Amino acid sequence: MTPSGRRAEMFVPVERDPRGLGPATGDERTLLGAFLAAQRTTLELKCAGLGARLAQRSAAPSTLSLLGLLRHLADVERRWFRRVLAAQDAPPLFSSPSDPDGDFTGAVPDPAVVTRAWSAWRAETAFADAFVADAPHLDIEGHDSWRGTVSLRWVLLHMIEEYARHNGHADLLRERVDGAIGL
Template structure:
């Protein structure tokens, strides 16, 4: 510990971020029904992304380091496309192309994340719409063995998609930790 550090202001990086909302993020069951546990853990990961972005406006666009185009807004857009892919296209079988990326612009989710209010609002609206669809689909599915066919993974079950989504959010929430700390110094889980 640096000699000049004031012990009253010390804090641990692993402490909870944002105070009062944390009980909701991590209050789900730890035993019992598999679907409920998977949905609650995924819900906590989604809430963590929102929390890491809370209170920011145009700062959501700030990039990590050159040459990367990684930003909090890019993560929101990317995760909207990921939610859409797995739940709408693969599991529900809908014709639902990605909203922010395409074959001709595969990194459009990040590269086209602009700091304008319209882009920020549209990105959040798209993410919330896709999350709501995913929550309804997963909650109403007859069981976790509901299957869909993906061009990358082949046949996948709802169970696999939920596990994959938890992993996807956990990885990107790690990015969000670093991006948020770079923006305003906020740290925590």
Template sequence: MTTTPRSRAEIFVRAEEDGRFRGPATGDERQMLVGFLADQRATLELKCTGLDAELSRRSVEPSTLSLLGLVRHLADVERHWFREILARQDAAPRFSSPADPDGDFDGADSGPEAVEEAWAAWRAEVEFADRFAAGASLDIEGHDAWRGTVSLRWVLIHMIEEYARHNGHADLLRERIDGAIGI
């Protein structure tokens, strides 16, 4: 794909067509946290809309950063915090390992099977996380080697931050692929 320079005003999703950021602006804490996380997840999907093999296009050498790598990475992050830490399941990462800690990005190869696998894994982890967050106290705790004791409240806030940071990467990656900005 080639990039076509456009003004930013031309390319933003029109408010009436944008399904993101519809969560409550007032209300209880759980609704707000879950709503903001849903908005960030929807943003990642929007950044990847209409792409297949292009999802694996790398940013710039030597980086292995790609949109597909972000999807794989965020599937593993969702899995870690919600399944492994909070639900205390034996849930090894799907795309990385102690022997290959950057496998989520390094192994993000093009091809329809790789794209389907990444999205299926991400959606399964998001679905689990949503079910878990809906039924658990915000004060439920788990233990993580990096952060120590964490609550569901902390994990939801951390996930919003994680997605927001990576959605910034996704903005730049998408613009590099086809010039799309502001989506």
């Protein structure tokens, strides 16, 4: 790979970046939603076009992979929006008490596993987006066994932080898979 320009310009050309600039003004719900959407889109960009190569691990003995991150974030979305805020009986899709790291250990290079992960992630993000849009305000609350009482506002901020942290991992994982770098 020949170095060129800024790292940010090497992955997706600015003119084709689906994240755009996003709003810089507006109400809190709009801004939080836009920041979360941009983080989700970043994960999609990092995973785009890899198919079963999403399962490639970072380095032994780690089980970290882009597919694992996708499965993990589907379960994180499910936890906060379905279980905590909507109070649904929605157990994790990819991990369990007997396999708490199943989101990563089960991320194998099988097209059916990849398809299921994308379907689950898209379903969970769609549910979350609808939940946020229908919520009367950001102060609605849910109960979580880890944090106690949390508001929708807190969950949105936490989700932005969660994606931002894992998108940093995704940067390195994608570069390892095929050399693609940038935002």
